[in-house]
Amino acid sequence: MRSRRLTTRWCAFALLALAAAPAQAWTETRVETAGAHLEVLPAGRARVSLRVGVQVLGGWLSRLELDGLDPKLALDPDAPPVMHSEDGQQLLPETRIDRAGRVLITFPSRSRAPRRGRHSLVLTYLTQLASEPSRDGQRTLHWSLPAFRADLRDVEVTVDAPLGAQPSADGDGATTISRTPHGERIVLRWQRAQLPRTLAFTASFRVPASAAARPADGSVPQAGRAPAFGGSAGWAALALLLLTCAKRAMVRASCRCERARALPLLGMLGLPRALAALALALAAAWLYGVLPLLGGVALAALSACALDRGFASLPVSQPRWTRARIALELTRIRHTRARRLLGVAAWLDATTPLGLGSLACCWALAVLRADLGAGIDVWLEALLAATPLWFSATRRALPPTPVERLYAQRTLTRAGEDRPALDRAA
Secondary structure: OHHHHHHHHHHHHHHHHHOOOOOOOOOEEEEEEEEEEEEEOHHHEEEEEEEEEEEEEEOOOOEEEEOOOOOOOEEOOOOOOEEEOOOOOEEOOEEEEOOOOOEEEEOOOHHHOOOOEEEEEEEEEEEEOEEEEOOOOEEEEEEEEOOOOOOEEEEEEEEEEEOOOEEOOOOOOOEEEEEEEEOOEEEEEEEEEEEOOOOOEEEEEEEEHHHHOOOOOOOOOOOOOOOOOOHHHHHHHHHHHHHHHHHHHHHHHHHHHHOEEEEEOOOOOHHHHHHHHHHHHHHHHHHOOOOHHHHHHHHHHHHHOOOEEEEEEOOOOOOOOOHHHHHHHHHHHHHHHHHHHHOHHHHHOOOOHHHHHHHHHHHHHHHHHHHHHHOOOHHHHHHHHHHHHHHOOOHHHOOOOHHHHHHHHHHHHHHHHHHHHHHHHO
């Protein structure tokens, strides 16, 4: 009985390995079906609606990776990705494209993630079709359904093309090709009952050369406007902006109590510093969906706006040192040290137990979230950019109080007085 259970579990893991993009936690899932609908646009562009049928065998789907799609694709901002669950719900995942060109689809919330059952993912993007010249003043366009690691069934690719388009080759025994006129357009359809694993499914068709002509400068037109503002990048930028504001408020409070002045790292003070931080937060939220590298740089620059390279002591009048005055100042020093260790500013100070603990908890949660399938995303990059805040303007960088300076002077004076005696003893 136990061996049968082990065999069943190993089979489940084998199915997981054959999936096109398995989840990263303990989810067992596989891709069963795939298909696409292409709308041919001017200049050889196309709007692609990719449909992927996913079966979740256990747990919940937290992450899905689609590799091998069109290079330099742009997600359609008017049609965000949606997962149609088996019970009729529509789940909206978070989607981004990594530097390798993979489309990463994540469900951060367990309550809003697909569970056991069959689901359908619809991903719409815009791309530039590969083309080559053909005879009779036409051009041949190509689009390929990427290869998957498991056999697919009921594969269908439809192309909504200008009138006069036709397949570039007849269908073989396994692929059926049909043409259906529809007004001034024509719908081409490629169908296959089963597609073997690791085999791409290519649809090639000819269109008039004018429909596939590119601009004279050879540039590829943009397939749509930039991704909509907001999403995970917007929330991460907002969280980092609030964290930098909190750090600045804590530093100002420490300066008032310690009679010191903070020295900003970037040399900006007051309103220019606040406006720069706000502009960088907006830039990070906008750029991350288009150019993740520039978005990450904007997050790092936003954090740098709140960093300080140290403190400078403000000039204060030297009090008349009496025993009562010194006792009062010593009491204030004890209160100051307790405030530095346990006050509000200690939460963003890595030299205090509270600050070090809060930073460790943030990184522990980030590592746990990455292990559960989130991977390296904008939230992890925002935490990486925010980490220097815990090491800037710490309690150890504050200048000494007047009593501490007086104690240091007396210590140096006594050491100077005792040095001749020490020299004679030597």
